[in-house]
Amino acid sequence: MSWLVTGGAGYIGAHIVRALAAAGLAPVVIDDLSSGHADFVPAGVPFIHGTILDRDLVIQTLRAHDVRGVIHVAGFKYAGVSVRRPLHTYTQNVDGTRIVLEAMAAADVTNLVFSSSAAVYGTPDVPLVTEDLPKRPASPYGESKLIGEWLIADQGVATAESAHPLRHTSLRYFNVVGSGDAAVYDSSPHNLFPLVFEALLAGHTPKIFGDDYATPDGTNVRDYVHVADIAAAHVVAAQRLASKAAIEPAYNLGSQNGLSVRQIMDAMARVTGISFVPEIAPRRPGDPDRIVATGQLAARDLDWANRHTVDEMVRSGWEAAAAAR
Known part of the structure; x- marks a missing residue:
């Protein structure tokens, strides 16, 4: 069984792929290379060049590689640019997350680690941000990440009593x-x-x-947090989900x-x-x-x-x- 990393040819995703491989969790990558690089994907790791907006492709990938969980990193992550390109940001981050969830449901894949952002908090008025702080995103990017968390939480509730309940967590970080x-x-x-x-x-x-x-x-x-530390946390989150250990709906990586x-x-x-x-x-x-x-x-x-x-x-x-x- 394997783990699918959406956006796994990107800077953060490629580090997660390496950390998964080192932990023996058999990563698979899907990436449209809009900001990623094919040579970031290590030799021997299956790489599907395509977009998460292609629902059929995501379903096919999940089934063909016997995927047990998804680490969803793919998205448009530039807060400043999102102010000028809100529709593009919502397409990539909101529609993309919705389609990943639909594909997971169709393929009976039940574990999801979501790459979220501290941008969901906006400009906090406290010295240290905790997970329960009110969410007031200051950009379309932050809004899109928060909506992604809502979509995932709602799908978790909707599937809770089904044969394949969604187990999930969102990891919020800022400057990697x-x-x-x-x-x-x-x-x-x-x-x-x-x-x-x-x-x-x-x-x-x-x-x-x-x-x-x-x-x-x-x-x-x-x-500021080091990308290798971020990648390691994603691996532990994936392991907890797969083992059905208790896990919070969201974590700050600060x-x-x-x-x-x-x-x-x-x-x-x-x-x-x-x-x-x-x-x-x-x-x-x-x-x-x-x-x-x-x-x-x-x-x-x-x-x-x-x-x-x-x-x-x-x-x-x-x-x-x-x-x-």
């Missing part, structure tokens, strides 16, 4: 960075780390998007220690040895001032821990980005 494999790098044109790496490798000055936020140094404060964009820039200069003064650019729409999450529930149930320092996050990401050039 670094690399656990030099062959897999973050190629996003919108994420902070790849933007800084690309600028430094090209001899340009990195940018900070806004320095007038309500934070100590005026730049966004985020919860470090409890926020870092500002300016602090990240300082770490970039320190690790790379390239001295620079970042350029200040206008704010991006949909970016909240601060969001930092507690990971206490995930630590209890999913062996979650942020096991990498900021310098280790920067160094692993920098090495992967440099190797990709």
Whole structure:
């Protein structure tokens, strides 16, 4: 039996695929390569090039590979861009999740780990975000992830008394960075780390998007977590679902220690040895001032821990980005 990773050729998905394989859970990948890379999928892992919006293809994949559970990572994840492209965001993230759920029901697949986001909280007014905090997403992206969680929860209720009840959990995280494999790098044109790496490798000055936020140094404060730690938590969640162990409907994968964009820039200069003064650019729409999450529930149930320092996050990401050039 295997686990299907939607979006498994992407930056986060490819790390999850590697973690599943290391745990002996036989990953299968479906990805439309809109932002992923076929060479991110390890040799020997079945790869289906297609979209999760193709219901028949997803059903066929689930049945052909004897899939016991799905880790649903595929989606459009750019909060700022989602403000300009809300319909595209909803198609990919809401329709896509609905179709995955329909395909799972048709193929009698009952375990689902959903890649959600701390963006469902919007701009919290508390120092640390807990899972029960009110959800007030500040962008269509955050809204689409919250609706995805609702769809999954409703399907869980609807199937609870059936022969094939859906078991599920949603993992919420924000800024995933670094690399656990030099062959897999973050190629996003919108994420902070790849933007800084690309600028430094090209001899340009990195940018900070806004320095007038309500934070100590005026730049966004985020919860940066290493991609290898994120991948490991998905594997434990999958194992708990498959073993029918108790599991919460949602977990924050947070470090409890926020870092500002300016602090990240300082770490970039320190690790790379390239001295620079970042350029200040206008704010991006949909970016909240601060969001930092507690990971206490995930630590209890999913062996979650942020096991990498900021310098280790920067160094692993920098090495992967440099190797990709």
